[in-house]
Amino acid sequence: xAQEKLKIKANGKEFTAMVNPEKYxxxxxxxxxxxxxxxxxxxxxxxxxxxxxxxxxxxxxxxIPVAQWPIPNGTIDAMVKLLKSVVYDYDGSSHEPPIxxxxxxxxxxxxxxxxxxxxxxxFDSEGGPLRAEIELEFxxxxxxxxxxxxxxxxxxxxxxxxxxxxxxTLPNLCNxxxxxxxxxxxxxxxxxxxxxxRLKPGTRLMFPPLVD
Numbered sequence: 001x002a003q004e005k006l007k008i009k010a011n012g013k014e015f016t017a018m019v020n021p022e023k024y025x026x027x028x029x030x031x032x033x034x035x036x037x038x039x040x041x042x043x044x045x046x047x048x049x050x051x052x053x054x055x056x057x058x059x060x061x062x063x064i065p066v067a068q069w070p071i072p073n074g075t076i077d078a079m080v081k082l083l084k085s086v087v088y089d090y091d092g093s094s095h096e097p098p099i100x101x102x103x104x105x106x107x108x109x110x111x112x113x114x115x116x117x118x119x120x121x122x123f124d125s126e127g128g129p130l131r132a133e134i135e136l137e138f139x140x141x142x143x144x145x146x147x148x149x150x151x152x153x154x155x156x157x158x159x160x161x162x163x164x165x166x167x168x169t170l171p172n173l174c175n176x177x178x179x180x181x182x183x184x185x186x187x188x189x190x191x192x193x194x195x196x197x198r199l200k201p202g203t204r205l206m207f208p209p210l211v212d
Contacts, residue, residue: 004105010098013086017056018064025052049140051102051109056134076129080118087113099141111138160207164199177207
């Protein structure tokens with residue numbers, strides 16, 4: 001049985017690793033807001049999970065059989081270009097970087113690229129690269145529907161998704177969720193709102209746990 005290879009997919013494009021990495025790293029975080037309170041920083045929100053592949057190895061010297069190359073008989077430059085077309089290149093249909101699936105056996109991570117770091121380590125007589133080591137780091141991605149599916153709308157301790165209706169204001173919605181309208185600035189920042197005064201009906205806003 002052939003070994004399952006790490007694959008990276010987005011928008012119908014795919015990159016398959018020549019050889020599987022030796023390891024990967026998953027990092028979760030919690031974000032806090034600055035405060036002068038003696039009891040410590042105030043919880044703001046959970047940060048997105050980060051997924052790092054420390055080394056994807058490319059080699060065209062013949063050490064790795066051509067059948068395992070992402071592009072048969074391709075150059076290192078062409079392979080790097082293929083990888084960037086999957087994880088990095090701007091998606092004109094959504095007007096933002098692509099949403100990527102990183103798949104390795106039963107492990108699957110959905111996210112967007114944070115960084116790609118390519119190190120070229122061996123060259124031919126004309127300066128063309130023969131080997132490269134690539135480090136990738138992604139941050140997790142969830143649709144609003146997925147976030148809403150995980151939310152328990154009966155509890156102020158969990159995330160709420162609320163659709164704005166005519167006449168709604170951010171302070172009033174914060175008062176409804178948190179029983180405290182003063183959280184409106186934090187909620188505006190979390191949702192990337194440039195103005196909290198005029199909310200467009202039909203907009204869906206996220207109200208995460210905010211602890212005093």
